Structures are given as structure tokens and as C-alpha cells.
Amino acid sequence: MRDVGLCRLGILFAITVSIVLMLVSVPRTALNRASTDGDLDDLDLDKDLESKLNASLLRVARGNKMSLRLQRRNLLPPRNLDLFPNLAKDRVVIVLYVHNRAQYFQVTVESLSKVKGISETLLVISHDGYFEEMNKIVDSIKFCQVKQIFSPYSPHVFRASFPGVTKNDCKNKGDEAKTHCQGNPDQYGNHRSPKIVSLKHHWWWMMNTVWDGLEETKDHNGHVLFIEEDHFLFPNAYRNIQALTRLKPEKCPDCFAANLAPADVKSRGEGFDSLVAERMGNVGYSFNRSVWESIHEKTREFCFFDDYNWDITMWATVFPSFGSPVYTLRGPRTSAVHFGKCGLHQGRGDEGDCIDNGVVNIDVKETDKAVNVKEEWGVRVLKHQAGYKAGFEGWGGWGDERDRHLCLDFATMYHPRSSSESP
């Protein structure tokens, strides 16, 4: 079944290129250490600039040296402008959001370097925390324009204040009744863990920044494709997402998005000759500005739902609140693979960073190298799929009022008139 398409093309045998990427081993201690200051001395801050940058931050980050330096870095022009001075008009901007798993990130970047057409577009890399190992990998990218941004609000860049851990934070169940600690328990009685809430904060900060804040992207009306540090992209990923977004209005006018991978992350696709419309997945999803605006309108739903996973929050509250099923259009073969074995996912709790045996083995077949969705194909609609939906109460971890309000502030920081912060 998987190779039917290849036979049609008259290829007698599938050339399987097996990529075994031996991952650079980076000491765990280095990986887990987020810089809080001192590592960014390459950028001088004069007093004037410092106070301007300070004023441009939300109040929680004002005066935090690391936040100021990151905010300064966020204003640097894209990298590789000399190599790729122009972007294609019909580009799909790619946003890659990352934390600190350098071994994974290296594999993702390696796969991107082989993606056909990628030199036509802008790659935005959004960092949760500041890690030298991650920066070294970004330095090595020479295949397209790259805009690097860092969340100045990442809990990882705060030493002793919110959104990091503060001395006065409640720690254990029931602390709030016994002591004068700060923090609200979630629906299961647990208090916030900065390491865990950082993922949802980063996703929301990144979404708001890319669509509404960043000079390089805030006027982009086309699609933006989102990927993570443990996603492997096939060489046809960019041309496929372009084809899918082009076909979407005609083939699936009700689809909100286009995806590179099936909603079921374990599936590589059915391999049949048809497009697929299904529930929106969290690997290689893309949508346009008007969909972003619909999401942004549901800020309260997003920020008040007691689940620390951004994706489950979307499935259980934001999408259901749109009033119609949220479908995405994809091809019958995946163009993106989630290879991280571990990470922060539902119900797993605080297991920290976890690194597997250091080898990623992904088959790239001939059909994965060029566009493999066809204009003449019909669309199969997958209805009643399993998964999180309206009614799910959430896994918790997001009960602290401070997190909820920071989340609201991210949604208004580029819309000054509706800001919840006083000037």
C-alpha cells in the first residue's frame, strides 16, 4: 500500500535513504542550566536604550537584566540577509519553537537543511530560555533567512521572581491554607511548577509575537507553519504545505488549517490517493491570519483553562468555542515526524528533560522528496475521531492567577488600547 504511488511513477524499487543521525552528546548539566545573566555581554546596553527596552516590557519583566538583553536581541535583523536578500511573495513562513533539547534541535535543523524551497522563506526560531548549545546550532544555519527571538518572560530567565520561582511560592498541596504563601492551587490541589507552565506561556507568547508583534511577520497575511524542536521534516514538506494551502479553499473550504502530519502522531499516513480532512493535529500545522484572529478572540478560554498543555487547551476549549468542527487538510503521507520520545506531555508531570539513546532513525523514501499531494484528488473526511474535546476538564497545572494574567497580558501587549496593564 505504501508504495503504490511509486509504482505508478514507474519506479521499480523504492530507494530508501536511511538517515541515522548520530547525535552530538551534550552533558546534561550543561543542557539543564538556563542562563540567567552574564552570557549576553556581546550586546552593550546604553542607559537610553536600556530604559526604552525596559519600558517596552510587561511589568513582570521590567528590571530583569536577562529580559532586557533578550528584548534587545529580538530587535536584531534576520540572519543570512546577505545570502538570501529576498523572500518569495507566496511564502509560507516557518516558525520553529524550541526549549533546550540540543540533540533533538540539531536533528530538526539537519532535516530542514534538506527541505526543497526553504531558501524562499523566513524561518523564525522562538526560544524558551537562553541556552548556548541551542544558539550554536542557530549560528550554523546557512540555508535560509533566520529570525531568532527569545521570550523575555520565560520562567527560565528569572532567578527569584515570577514567572520564575519566588521565595514565597506555595509548594505543596494545602500550603495555601497553612501559610501565607503565594499561589492558587489547580483543580487537583497542586501548585504551579514554572518548568511546566513555561511551555504554554511560550506557545502563547510566540503566537502573539509572530502574528502581531514582530516587524518581520506582523504584516504577513498568508500561512505560517509551526514546528517544534523534535520534528523531522521530509524534503517535500515545504512544497507540500504550499500545495495544501493553495488547494484548501477549493478542496476543503471548511478547513481551518493545513497539516504536514496526521493528527495521530504515530501514523505516517494511509498512503491512498486522496487528501484527508480531519481534526487538527499538533505536528506541522499551518494557518493564516484570519484563523489567528479567531484564536485570539478566545484569549479568555485559552488563558483560564486549567491545563498546562497548549494543544489540549486548544482542543478542549478554543476550537469547540468556534461553533463548527475544526478540520485541517493534509496529504495521505506524512511530511513531518515527531521523533522525541520524551517531553512534557499530558499527565506525565515533572520528569525533566529526557534524552534517549542518542540515535534517530527516519526513513526518507523517494516519494518524500517531491510534492506528493495531487490536485485531482478528492478529500476523505475523517469524522468522530478520538481525542480531547469539549467537556474535558484539563490535566491541571494552570490554576495560578499569576499565570492566567500573564497569559492575558501576552494577548494584549501588542494591542495597547485593550491592554489590561495600566500605562
Ligand SMILES: *[C@@H]1O[C@H](CO)[C@@H](O)[C@H](O)[C@H]1NC(C)=O
Ligand atoms: C525598569 O523599570 C522598572 C519599573 O518601571 C524600574 O524599577 C527599574 O529601575 C527599571 N530598570 C532599568 C534598568 O531601567
Ligand SMILES: *[C@@H]1O[C@H](CO)[C@@H](O)[C@H](O)[C@H]1NC(C)=O
Ligand atoms: C484564511 O483561512 C480561512 C480558513 O481556511 C479562510 O476561510 C480564509 O478565507 C483565509 N483567509 C485569507 C485571507 O486567505
